[in-house]
Amino acid sequence: MAARIGVVVFPGTNCEHDVVQAVERLGGRGELLWHGDTGIGSVDAVVLPGGFAHGDYLRPGALARFSPIMDAVTRFARAGGPVIGICNGFQVLTEAGLLPGALQKNGRLRFLCQPTRLEVTSTASVLTGLAEVGQELVIPINHFSGSFTCDEQTLHQLRDGDRIVLRYLDNPNGSVDDIAGIANEAGNVVGLMPHPERASHALLGSEDGLVLLRSLLSAAATGVAA
């Protein structure tokens, strides 16, 4: 049975088809989920993809967290289901309180759209389970508000809990501790600013995102959080 990956579509989301295509290329089944629905059906994992949910009005993710589907996504996450937030999806997860910290405007107020070099720094998550610590990946970013910030105590918790899963090798946006992606305590909820689905085919310039998506499919198929 192919793992079923639910991909949430908010008004303004624009990376949902890219995620579905990348997932299906790896043998999974992608299913679009509308933000106005109150359930997520019987998917094995949920992806909140990139874009500009609700126009990014107020703050990126601030309004999306109140979309009807988010109650079901939160319940699924609390029950250990794999939930990934990519870029705007990461912003939604922090606003929803499913991940700590916040994504601020980039350090030099530049919209950044470029490949970035990343290092896998923890495999204790549903997104990095099949990767190796120290593995270098080239995956593009595409954001204006991607500078991860949090208080000192949260940063210690992230470090001590092995929850910083990806770091930038050339920090492009001023993120605290070069953070590109983090996980929750259980490792089943992960947010990252880089777009693995845009590094999922040689034609796109990199296939380095595949190991992350494969990890997600594997976690979804076994139904076990990291």
Next chain:
Amino acid sequence: MRFQARVEVQLRPGIADPEGATIERALPALGFEGVDHMRAGRSFSFEVDAPDEAAARTRATELADRLLANPVIEESTLELEALGG
């Protein structure tokens, strides 16, 4: 009673404010010398129906904390004014 509320949202002290810093850097070129500590923020205004000012303050504060500001990086201040009629 009806109240006019004005909420100002600013980044917490210590949180980097690239927008404020960029504005500040532009000032000398415009001839504004001796201006510093520029911080950018946002302001929201709305009207609230409530039995009294305390109740209006509670509702408006909750609204500001739950939605208008992200408490992780921002703080808000509230001004209330009773509207006539």
